[in-house]
Amino acid sequence: MMLRRLRIEHFRGIKSAEWTINRRLIGLVGAGDSTKTTLLDAIGLVLNPNYSPQFTDADFFGLDLTKNVVIEAAISDLPDNLVKESQLGKDRSGIMPDGTLVHDPVDGAEECLVVRLTVTPELEPTWEVVRPESDDARPITAGQRRQLGFFRLGDLPDFHLRWARGSALSNLIDGGNGAASVILGAHREARAAVFNTQPNALHAAAATAQRAAGNFGAAKFGKLRPGLEPSSATSAHALVLHDGEVPLSSLGLGTRRLTSLSIQDQATEDGSIIAIDEVEHGLEPHRLAQALHHLKKRTSADGLQVIMTTHSPITVKSLSAGDFVVVHADGAGATTCYPVPDDLDTVQGTFRSAPEALLGRRVLVGEGATEVGFLRGLLRHWDSERIAADQAPSAAIGTVVVNGGGGTQSTQRAQIFRNLGYPTCMLIDNDDRSIDHSVKDAEAVGVEVCRWTSGSALEDEVVRALPAEGLQAVVDLAVEIRGAQSILATVGAKLGHSPLTGIVVDRWQAQTGIDAQKIRTAIAGAAKTKHNEWFKREDRGEELATVVIAHWAGLEETHLMKVIGQLRAFAYPTAPDPMESEPGEPAADD
Template identity: 25%
Template sequence: MSAPKVLRLHMERFRGFESLTWHPAPGMNIILGGGNVGKSTLLEAIALLLHPTNSFILSDSDYWQRKVEEEFCIEAVIQLPDSIGINRQSTVAWPWEWDGANAVLPKLDTDENSGQPVYKIQVRGTADLELVHELVQPDGSSIHFSTALRRSIGLVRLAGDDKNDRDLRLIQGSGLDRLLADKGLRAKLGRKIALDSIEDELNPEAQEKLSELDTKFGERALPTELGLGFVGGAGLSINALVGLTAKKNAIVLPLTSWGSGTRRLAALAIADTLQERAPITLVDELERGLEPYRQRSLVYSLRKNVSQTLITTHSSAVIGAAAGSALWYIDAKGAIGALPADKIATHQQLDPETFLARLAVVAEGATETGFVKVLLTRFLPTWEDEGVHVTDAGGNENVLKLLEAMSEGGLRFAGFADCEPASLSPTRWGIVKAHLGDLLLRWEQGCLEENILPLFSPLHFDQLITDPEEAKRGMRLRSLADRLGLNGEITTQMIQDKAGDQLIQLVTQAATGMVPASMKEDKQKTKEWKGHARLWFKSVTGGHELAEKMFSLGVWPNVETKLLPLINALKTTIGYEERI
């Protein structure tokens, strides 16, 4: 089933955006970003374009830098199905053609297949604080973009201000109004309510006052036989007093009095009933009022619909459930960028909080994750409160993909990676390094253990083989003995004597799971030797242990020149120095 879709949104001088162009995806769009960067403004721009009435009140804060005299303009290129009825207007709305990036003039004198027909709509905020809705024609002229057509396109909007009962009332253009589609209800309600004598419910004193007023009206030749009734007016409709009710414990309650999460789900249930028209759906802060399991359920429900859906969120549960959706990030400068799905899909499921952090530190693996957390605790004690999040990318290939994706999306991030012999394109790493500078620490060669362990002295051997819980000491000795060909009972002295001046190199080989080329034909032994790494530092706790020993055993001065640039860059990025 075809549905309305915004293919391109362009804003000029609207609120905090001097200029912005965005190409939302056809299905579900998840918009991320820090506080006050304009996530909700994107949704409100589309809501303004398709506002179902002409009663919207502008203020000077809706204009860029409050310069009302310069006006603002919101323009969208939109795809519309025939069922919308755009061709049944009194004035013909001529289509444009979509070239994949913008609306272009149709090719009339060609035998080639014509492109996808689209329409260009816009709303202008004038210097008089008035809205003007227009359809832009290919010849440059404009015609009125009627409220009837805007309602026909349809819009389901759940704002983040906790006033989500609009679609639960018979307000003109609301979800409930479009669902019931009873155009004569307003008149019938007026007639029915007019028959009710509200004045009969007044107490005697109030009735006497009303009677005195009636007499005074007569004396002044004003209308008489006064009474009380429900009266609609500009900005106030009798229908707005009518809303959905439901029973709880045999008591009829308005649905607007239920919890915010229930109200939101109820409004979307109305939208689902309207799916034959598949209205564009806007959900600001989807997580509001919903437990994580209901957040996931709502995301799954929205993904099933053919409607174009635009969501803002601060919830990792929402991001994790939105597999296959388009993720967008708005940075502090008001620029919006896409997070490539092919590069973030796995991480989106494993650690969605990465995309919500103020600053994400992408560590290559578990060891690096534990190691970096100790560094942060040493030099930025309040790093978690500052919005820094350390995430495990899950390998050298994954860390590069994730860093590239975050660079394209405009997120603030840092990286901590190995330099593997069979690493991916050095050109790609060079591009990431140029973008991040000191925020990327990538060893010149080898991995973390290969750069840190050789700095320890043989005198540190006993401390290196002893883990904090003293649970792995025996297994670590065994891994070294296997590599030395020692069988039976072993002692630390036996290993030290056998290894000689190669002792620390032996520890490094065991800690990295190194397998000599001559042994790789023996699959069983290869598997065992690779498994040695898990007995040492190949885990988050192992990375933590390695970092703590680096400090406690005096190795830090030998490596600080390599690690300090990253730490200082992290401090600068979050403004840490200015607050201490």
Template identity: 30%
Template sequence: MRVGYVEIENFRGIKELCWAPAAGVNCLIGPGDSCKTTILDAVELALSPRHTLSFDDLDFFGGEFNKATKIIVTLTDLPDEFISDAMYAPYLRGISDDGKVVDEPPLPEKGQHALSIMLSIDEGLEGKWTLWNERVAAGDMKERSLTYAHRASVAPARLGVYADRHLSWGRNSTLARMSEGAAATQDILARAGRLARNHFKTEAATLFKSSLESVKLAAKKVGLALPGTIAAGLDVQNLAITKGSVAIHDGEVPLRALGMGSSRLLVAALQDYSKSSLCLTIIDEVEHGLEPHRIVRLLKHLKSKDRISPQVFITSHSPIVIRELSVHDLHIVRRAEDGKVTVRPANKKYSKRDPQAPPRSMPEAYLAPTVLICEGKTEVGLLKGLDDYWVAQNLDSLALKGIALADGGGVDYAPALAGQFCGLGYQVGLLLDSDQDPADTEILGKLEKAGVTVFRWDKGCSTEDVLFHQMPLAAVEMLFDYTLTFLEQTAILDAANKPRQADDRFTSIDQVRGRLSDATVLDALAARAKGKKKKDSENLHGAWYSRRARYTKRRCYIIREAEQLLGRHPKFLLNQRHSAIKLDQRFKRCGVLLCARK
């Protein structure tokens, strides 16, 4: 059994949601406050075996309790007893092969049987669980719900942040389920009480000797002869050994004292071993309390085909989780301002780009609301340096604006990456040089139509060209001196001399530095700073400023001058510094700092 479709209406932060989960692992990712945990809570509540749960006004979207909350969870891969005429056959629906829910059971070759469970909450704060289909809604069929035994079989096994309750024989704990039901647990507790009473007798004679003598003396005074065999003992009926009082111990220390991560790992294993759910496992913040190597181990366990409940809903804010899972396991959650929530599979292709590559190389980008795709490492390094400078000036950082930077891997790959993120619902900016256009001459137009903001320098200019040619001379001299801190002088001399005749070559670095106002010298340095072409290839390598560290030196005068340059550039405006410049509303919502448009 598994969840085939989820519909949520007016529940907490969700105004509306429709989602068709995959059969295996479904990892919900996205920025904070996108309602990932709310989706897990909704599914768990709808499939709860207890129909006495309490609700409050905050469980309604926007607190509007006069608009009923509805959560419909449609189950498929049903066992035979669910589809029999004696049970729920009249209430069956279907899920077609294209993932759509249909109200009548489809033919086997066109889909599968399904059963929809609806939780509705009205302004009286009463929850109502019923089997739902359009015939029931129309009043053509009588309302009914699952039997308690069937509710228990579809109830999810949820592993929360605090897992220690499952390490005792408490109510609805995993250990209690492993004890073959409530009756077996009660029998165990009764035996535990007798063991406690018998053990107590051996120690109580000494502990309570003085008190018992006082009791006998007091009884004599009123003429009451007490038996000589009286002793202190435990009254099993009043012992109050509750189900949660008996827990697994390591020596004298209960295992609930384990670290949070260890507790969650153990409980995850126990839930599978005890077959605590035949339907679904739910884990919120799967990485919580775990080191990277144990996160990897837990994910492999959850994806194992040997598990009795192979469908898993998890949430995560960890790049490690995104990197380790397959792109087919990842689902992007986005919430619009009106409360509509969408869940998109991350394996959607754009152009010919492999959708698996970005989660492996840039998992952090999937966790931000806005992604700025840079053509290459040089642009990423420049923006990282500017970000540090803005923070030092007490200005807003990229992180505060919700912007993640990503290396697009070149002029031909970066646009396709921008298209992929745009298709997943992200706010996307694309920063490209203008010295070379993408091989796909139509892709930039398509991206702009889709809502991607494309930033470019003046025609024919790369980032290196702009830094060497458009910064003030003092800043160029600082950039030149800084370059000497990580490059050999011979490398810079070779670059400066490459276009020069033999009799006009520089022989010292000081000569080059003295000619930094010469456009031909700047051309030569900028050309080499971009990188050399590999043999039989158009790809560049050995770029001078492609490493992040070379742009992130704190309080670097070059960074300040670069920022001022960008601020003055007619087509490259910083709304950090120039808040008076009227930018269109779309840019403001994106929060993109570097706003340029050809």
């Protein structure tokens, strides 16, 4: 079986969603509260093999009880028994390669069943097989739904480590009844063993109870004695997997969950649809990677379909980019699923270099390490202001900083995230004309581009804009990084002057006879000297941001602060301009 299409109306956090599916292994990624788990729950309910799952008012979007919950799933690769004319063969529909449903499985369409679950405000569920372009509907029984092969892996891990009625471990026994006979025989032997024990404190207590009961006239007992309760023999819950003498139920969560998952996997039949919520829960990276490898192999070889949710960068790195679907919720009830295109050259590298971005809501792409550090420094400052003002920091908003990798690769990565539905902003230099065309391509798909003055990199813009004391702070920072002699030599070389003396910028003009503006240009050039850059690391870019923040008062009209204002407005969508408050003062209310 294979889920090919899912439509949801008015269910929990989803007012509406339509998802067309063409893959057998699917990792649902996206920010928290993007309704990933709700999608799995919806699939589980519409394909539910039970007769009466429980519904509550909370299952209705916005607790609005004036509308029905509707969940509709199109399933292909149907089992032969289910499509017999005596079963549901006359109710088959067709699904085109693009996910469009048609009334009949005509040429070019794959046959499918469209199963619809409707839940009324009276909390009454109805399962039906429906057909597009028709009002006809036919009930589908729990037994018929069971043939669709849906299985939720990883739920109730301890339950599936026991030979209990309905557990996956019991399903591994032919007929599923072997555990009951084993536990019954073991219990009878245990009862006999307790009866045959030598007199002990339990027997003395039983004799005391018999005498006391006689005094009260309770009954005339023959002989009270300790024994095991016979009714407990009907419960196979007592029969649990052991590792030697140790019950598996006492082991760690990761081991219990992974063992339970493996048992459930073995209990599924070929052609099943398997759902796993938070596949990484309780697992170390190496065990998670092995579990993912096995599941992917199963989908390729055994015709299974696996749909999982994840918040783990390890999962993103372990699977192929084309295995993922990005889920976005717009906050008003609309959920959108974006399959990741696997035909783009840079998708795989983008995901593995920045897996955390897939788990956020807004993506800030820094051209390189300096820009990434600079952005992080700004966000940390703004976050502290907002926390002091009882406002949401960037982490709560879901703004994630990504290293673009430099040049056109940065614009390509920005386009990928934007095409997957993420609001995306890119901070890049403006001193390389060869990337102008790719910058326009990024803007054309909706990427917000922040660039410095034409011909300038970040270092140029900072050195040009800062007041004298800020410029001195930049040079002092460079001295801490590279050492005084290196700074004096590289700046002197840019000025065409012998090595300068003294790390005091104001004195360099007197030493060289060169005007202040050219000295600033030389400082910026020295900061970018190839193989000897001052700030070409994320931590150094962050330190540079700290210097700028400490000295940006009075720079409101500069291009530097215009760009910084754009960055803040993107990171905090309703935030005021950064210059509305001085550094260290709380920002105005959003």
